[in-house]
Amino acid sequence: MAKYLLVDGFNMAFRAFYAVKELSRSDGFPTNALYGWVRSMWKLMDDQKPDYVTVFFDLGGAQEKLELLPEYKANRAEAPEGFEQQVPIIKDLTRAMGFGLVELNGVESDDLLAAYATRLVAADSTAEVKIVSADKDFAQTVTDRIHLLLPPPTANPRLGWRNLDPEGVEAKWGVPPSKMIDYLSLIGDVSDNIPGVPGCGPKTAVKWLLEYGDVDGILANSEQIKPPRFRELLPTLEDRLSINRRIIGFNLSHHEGIELDTGKLDLDGLCKILEEMEMKSHHAEALKRYSQGELF
Structure with missing residues (x-):
């Protein structure tokens, strides 16, 4: 039985950025999102113990939806500069940590993630998928084998992570x-x-x-x-x-026929990034985790 963890990249990266404040390298380059990202992903691995992890990022644009509603997301403010600076490194860290990464220009990552989740359980009757995101849109994809893993709410972190199956969705929103x-x-x-x-x-x-x-x-x-x-x-x-x-509603046809990227660990690359970012405690933990073969 294969267990997949499909992560809403920007949703989780923003949480990491705002969870850790005023953290930077000696030259002033911000590292708060990087710190939170690595720590959050390791926490997920320890708790969920998945076989495969893939992170989905937006490259920009949502052509199909903008054609239907030109004002779609027009109210969104620009992301903070400090966050934007860290995004490329978050992606490099993601790949080096052994996670897959999927992104497609002009297509929202939500559609890609939902398409792969649906396809994985259709192709393998024993596969289990958990979608990691605070976005309620993903509740529409929940089945007995696709669950929504909600991060702790900012206003009530003690609530912890919540795993929503179909009954959990109905309990939270009132409808299946x-x-x-x-x-x-x-x-x-x-x-x-x-x-x-x-x-x-x-x-x-x-x-x-x-x-x-x-x-x-x-x-x-x-x-x-x-x-x-x-x-x-x-x-x-x-x-x-x-x-x-x-x-x-999600368009489930994107990337049809293209196998899911599930990643491959690059310990040397990971250590190099962590050293360059002066993340000493993360570097030490990476060596401990991965040199012992404890990939997840």
């Missing part, structure tokens, strides 16, 4: 994975600049979906929907909700 696309389409996503139904929050969306099944069922019953203030509004939003579903 099969209804997550409709749920997110109704409430929208401020972080991605996706407008939902004005005034429709999570509780209302869950209530409608449990009663009418999906977005089509909700629209078909708009004349009797409650609260009554939505009865005239919903029919005018049919096109918007259709676009939302297409944007939020």
Whole structure:
């Protein structure tokens, strides 16, 4: 039984960047994200003990989604300079640590990750996949063999990592994975600049979906929907909700037929990077971990 860990690269890198502050090399080059990245990945390896690890990064652009909604993610601020400086080194560290790395210009890493997760379990009836991300969009991919591994919330780190199976998704959001696309389409996503139904929050969306099944069922019953203030509004939003579903739903065809990169350890390369970044404690731990054959 193969266990795969598929990591949402930028999601986890940003967490590492903000978790560790004011850490830099002697010449002033920032190393806080690097420090947090290595520490977080080792923690994941120790806890999850996967057979294969692949990290997915965005190269820029989301052509299919921008054609549907030109304002998609237009509200995103530029990443901090200190973070941008560390991204290439995070990728070098990722490869040297023996993890695979997947990125494709013009295609969001979320689509690539979801495509590979779905493909892995379809090709191997015993494979298990865990998606490492705080992005709720991945809840739509959860099955008995694809789980979502949520990092500790910033506001409540004591909650720890949470492994969500289908029952866990329903417990957290109120609907099963099969209804997550409709749920997110109704409430929208401020972080991605996706407008939902004005005034429709999570509780209302869950209530409608449990009663009418999906977005089509909700629209078909708009004349009797409650609260009554939505009865005239919903029919005018049919096109918007259709676009939302297409944007939020993953395109699983990307990289079809291309084998997943699962990486290969480069201990010399890893030690060189850690030395150059003056990460002495990480360097010592790398030698201890990998020279003993404890790759994960």
